[in-house]
Amino acid sequence: xxxxxxxxxxxxxxxxxxxxxxxxxxxxxxxxxxxxxxxxxxxxxxxxxxxxxxxxxxxxxxxxxxxxxxxxxxxxxxxxxxxxxxxxxxxxxx
Numbered sequence: 001x002x003x004x005x006x007x008x009x010x011x012x013x014x015x016x017x018x019x020x021x022x023x024x025x026x027x028x029x030x031x032x033x034x035x036x037x038x039x040x041x042x043x044x045x046x047x048x049x050x051x052x053x054x055x056x057x058x059x060x061x062x063x064x065x066x067x068x069x070x071x072x073x074x075x076x077x078x079x080x081x082x083x084x085x086x087x088x089x090x091x092x093x094x
Contacts, residue, residue, distance in 0.1 A: 025039075
């Protein structure tokens with residue numbers, strides 16, 4: 001009788017599947033990977049950060065400095081050839 005109650009106590013101390021969240025997550029990751037899926041919360045940690053992270057470089061284009069260049073671009077390509085405006089502002093570092 002003592003061994004039966006001892007084994008019951010040992011069973012109740014072993015963590016059940018709902019208490020082993022890492023194992024549950026890993027099993028889930030493996031199941032969804034078969035469908036070429038990944039959990040969004042693993043991807044979003046690189047996108048949503050505590051502090052802003054940007055690769056953008058601030059640049060100021062002064063209208064009087066670039067107006068003639070923008071106007072010149074209109075004569076170099078027709079509206080039929082360009083689905084978008086022919087000139088866009090982009091920093092030299094890109």
